[in-house]
Amino acid sequence: MNFSDLGLSDQLLKAIEKANYESPYPIQIQGIPAVLSGKDVLGIAPTGSGKTASYILPILQVLQKKEETIGRSVPVLVLVPTRELASQVAMVAEEFSRFLDRKVKSFAVFGGVSINPQMKKLNRTDILIATPGRLLDLLSRNALSLSNVEILVLDEMDKVLNMGFKEEVDQILSQLPKKRQNILYSATQDENIEDVIKKLLKNPVSISLQPESIGVDQINQYAYRVSPEKKGPFLRHLISSKGWSQVLVFVSSIRTADNVVGKLNKNGIEAVAFHGDKSQGARTEALSRFKSGKTKVLVATDLAARGIDIKFLPVVINYELPRSPKDYVHRIGRTGRAGAEGEAISLITEEELHHFKVIQKKMKKRVQLLNSEDLDF
Numbered sequence: 001m002n003f004s005d006l007g008l009s010d011q012l013l014k015a016i017e018k019a020n021y022e023s024p025y026p027i028q029i030q031g032i033p034a035v036l037s038g039k040d041v042l043g044i045a046p047t048g049s050g051k052t053a054s055y056i057l058p059i060l061q062v063l064q065k066k067e068e069t070i071g072r073s074v075p076v077l078v079l080v081p082t083r084e085l086a087s088q089v090a091m092v093a094e095e096f097s098r099f100l101d102r103k104v105k106s107f108a109v110f111g112g113v114s115i116n117p118q119m120k121k122l123n124r125t126d127i128l129i130a131t132p133g134r135l136l137d138l139l140s141r142n143a144l145s146l147s148n149v150e151i152l153v154l155d156e157m158d159k160v161l162n163m164g165f166k167e168e169v170d171q172i173l174s175q176l177p178k179k180r181q182n183i184l185y186s187a188t189q190d191e192n193i194e195d196v197i198k199k200l201l202k203n204p205v206s207i208s209l210q211p212e213s214i215g216v217d218q219i220n221q222y223a224y225r226v227s228p229e230k231k232g233p234f235l236r237h238l239i240s241s242k243g244w245s246q247v248l249v250f251v252s253s254i255r256t257a258d259n260v261v262g263k264l265n266k267n268g269i270e271a272v273a274f275h276g277d278k279s280q281g282a283r284t285e286a287l288s289r290f291k292s293g294k295t296k297v298l299v300a301t302d303l304a305a306r307g308i309d310i311k312f313l314p315v316v317i318n319y320e321l322p323r324s325p326k327d328y329v330h331r332i333g334r335t336g337r338a339g340a341e342g343e344a345i346s347l348i349t350e351e352e353l354h355h356f357k358v359i360q361k362k363m364k365k366r367v368q369l370l371n372s373e374d375l376d377f
């Protein structure tokens with residue numbers, strides 16, 4: 001299957017080629033025609049599966065044929081849970097719009113930065129990518145109108161709900177016209193999501209892609225037994241001895257993130273923390289330095305577990321396990337992106353052993369457990 005079999009214009013095909021996408025991923029093979037059909041779409045797909053292009057490409061195809069947007073009445077709204085994902089989706093949309101005859105403007109709005117510059121730039125936006133809180137803020141200031149939205153995308157809806165945005169989303173939905181196309185993506189399908197699906201989607205085309213089928217298999221996973229007091233020295237040993245170009249370390253709390261960074265820095269390993277207690281500016285800076293390879297070690301909470309796309313990341317280390325097995329899959333999915341190989345290493349204490357077994361059972365994959373004491377550190 002080629003991208004040219006999916007009903008996309010030559011201009012889009014040219015941009016796809018420039019992005020070095022050789023052939024469509026399964027989610028794109030299913031998603032692109034589904035979105036183009038104009039029907040509602042339900043996609044159960046984790047990040048890393050290529051879901052962004054699966055909805056952005058057909059949306060651009062539809063927009064190409066439409067008159068240019070005037071004023072502040074957006075035709076396409078993409079709701080996302082986090083600021084990072086908002087920026088990322090906007091970048092993908094811009095990348096694929098570059099050869100289109102009709103200029104398509106994509107614009108991301110999110111909180112944590114001042115609202116005035118965003119208000120000024122909203123004019124003539126075709127694809128608005130927004131986090132719920134900031135969008136409501138903008139609406140309450142009459143900075144834009146949703147009355148002409150033709151396509152609504154809810155991306156990572158499970159995360160939107162987990163972050164407690166249900167009420168905000170309901171308020172936003174109440175401002176949309178009844179007749180529109182709804183596209184909903186979620187990594188999981190639990191009761192909360194079922195509720196939203198039932199209310200929102202009419203006879204959707206369903207696409208389902210389980211995490212196991214998209215790459216967990218190509219990630220080389222293993223774990224080390226280690227005592228709590230040895231975790232820090234062992235992490236430093238791994239980082240200094242393995243020769244990785246970059247490492248993403250996951251911890252379960254903001255405090256541990258700061259502690260681990262402090263210890264690494266003290267021992268001459270340059271590391272930066274990424275968590276919800278940092279300002280938006282600091283988060284953006286930390287992430288962009290890491291993405292560009294300027295920072296070697298990023299120590300993050302689960303804020304970085306989903307949706308964030310870091311190309312060519314060789315390894316993810318779970319310094320502590322996440323509570324949910326799903327988050328484990330999301331975390332390790334930061335490596336092994338876009339067909340590349342990756343490693344995921346978990347540091348397991350006696351106390352975490354049982355939970356780690358539960359994770360493996362849920363993931364339907366056994367992870368080899370090694371003894372850290374066999375390594376000389």
Ligand code: AMP
Nearest residue numbers: 021023024025047048049050051052338
């Ligand atoms: P996403 O799930 O949308 O975050 O995409 C995950 C990663 O896969 C991103 O780095 C994309 O640039 C990349 N990607 C998406 N589709 C393709 C494709 N058909 N070929 C190669 N890379 C892709």
